[in-house]
Amino acid sequence: MDNPAAWITTAARRLAVDAIRRARTASRALPALAAAAREVGDPVDVFAFNGDERLELILTVCHPEVAEETRLALALRFACGVPTRDVATMLLIAETTMAARLTRAKKHLHDSPIRFALADVRQVSERMPDALSVIALMYTVGYAAPTHEDAARLRADAIALARDAHRVGVGGSETSGLLALLLLTEARSASRVDATGEMVELATADRTLWDRRMLEEGESLATSALTSGTGRFALQAGIAGIHALAPSWEETDWDGIARLYEGLVDLWPSPPARLARIVARGYSSAVGAANARLELDADDELFSGATAAQAFAVRAELDILSGERASARDDLRASAARTADPVVRRHLERRIASLGD
Known part of the structure; x- marks a missing residue:
């Protein structure tokens, strides 16, 4: 996951360094909501929830009456402390649109008669998939800027939450x-x-x-x-x-990796997953770089929006594997022009220089 072709094995979104500095995983932005969640009747299936308060807050805001994307945004913003503009970037939505959605969602949660019960195994089970997605995105925030002072702490917090979720025994x-x-x-x-x-x-x-x-x-x-x-x-x-x-x-074992990506794309056909599958197929013996490049060129969506920089970088790697150095230079330049992270951009520029004229 450390070269241009491997960035896209996760749903990584390169966040600005100042956003990472402000991220605070133990945020208490929704204390009233969390308190209200405890005002419940007798649950049907009672069990002992042994996760920490941060996991409780994430589960609380993953409300079933709110759209999935907005649930994730609520948890990232209020349980993980990620600023609204960076939540919007991560989820590929305009900041103003995201802010409006968060405002409406908070009001809806406040007015909803549904209250989350930690002792109800059914409710915890239903909300756990969203909580896992939030934890994965939290880790991504720290992973995106490994040299920043907050990065290691953010990744450690995400791992601690993942351990909590695993310990709860639901999911x-x-x-x-x-x-x-x-x-x-x-x-x-x-x-x-x-x-x-x-x-x-x-x-x-x-x-x-x-x-x-x-x-x-x-x-x-x-x-x-x-x-x-x-x-x-x-x-x-x-x-x-x-x-x-x-x-x-x-x-x-690229053939093994490619087979797993086939299953992943069938289950989760997101642009990052599709792009990662193309990388694996490009290195696999069954497909190869030239055919993988044709598959990449046929997926126009990958060259727009948040995956554009990665898509050009991946095409450059496939070009290099196919011996197309001139085309690879052009694609690396296109990737660098679309990359905000200075560390990644310098890496791409070194790759361009290594290919010569």
Whole structure:
């Protein structure tokens, strides 16, 4: 996940550094709502909720009467402290539109007769998928700027919340899958940038820096998740696990990764997932770079909006694999022109320089 072709294995959205500074995972922006959520009658299925207050708040704002996208936005904004404009960027919505939606959603939650009961296993189970998505996006905020002072804390908070969700015991294989995905990703964090803060490609990363204990825990959880289910996070964890198990870049099981991405796109056909599948197919023996490039060119949506920079970077990698260096330079320039993150842009510029004239 550390070179242009691998950014898109998650739904990463490059947030501004000042937004990351303001992110606060223990926000208490909705105390009245959280208090009201406890005013419930006798639940049908009672169990002991053992997650922390942050997970409780995320579950509380993931209200079934609010549209899914708005539920995620509410949790990111008020439970995780992500500013409205960056929530809007992450979810590909105009800031003014997002602000209006959040205002309406807060009023709707305040007026709704539905109250969330932590002791009701059915309600917790129904809301847990949204909570897992919020935790994954929270980790992304910290992952997007690894050299920033808040990045490690944000990632650690997301992992702690994923552990809480897993400990609660509701959500099936997806709680194992999310925790596995975050651990397998975090285990490689020490090799993501060099001593000067510049990006390091996964292909050339020093794998001796990877946290073996974290990898082992993540691999065990990923195996468990894929054994008992094939949800979105279980599949992503499996992909991360294959990368982690590979002794080197050259020995990566790209055919296995491509098969897992096929299942992921069938389940979650988002632009980032489709783009990642093309990368894997480009490296696989069954498809190859030239055919994968044709598939990429046929998916016009990937070259617009938030995935445009990544799509051009991926096409450049496929060009390089196909021996099309001139086309690769053009695509890398197009990617750099659409990239706001200075660390990523410098990486792309070095790639351009390495290809010569």
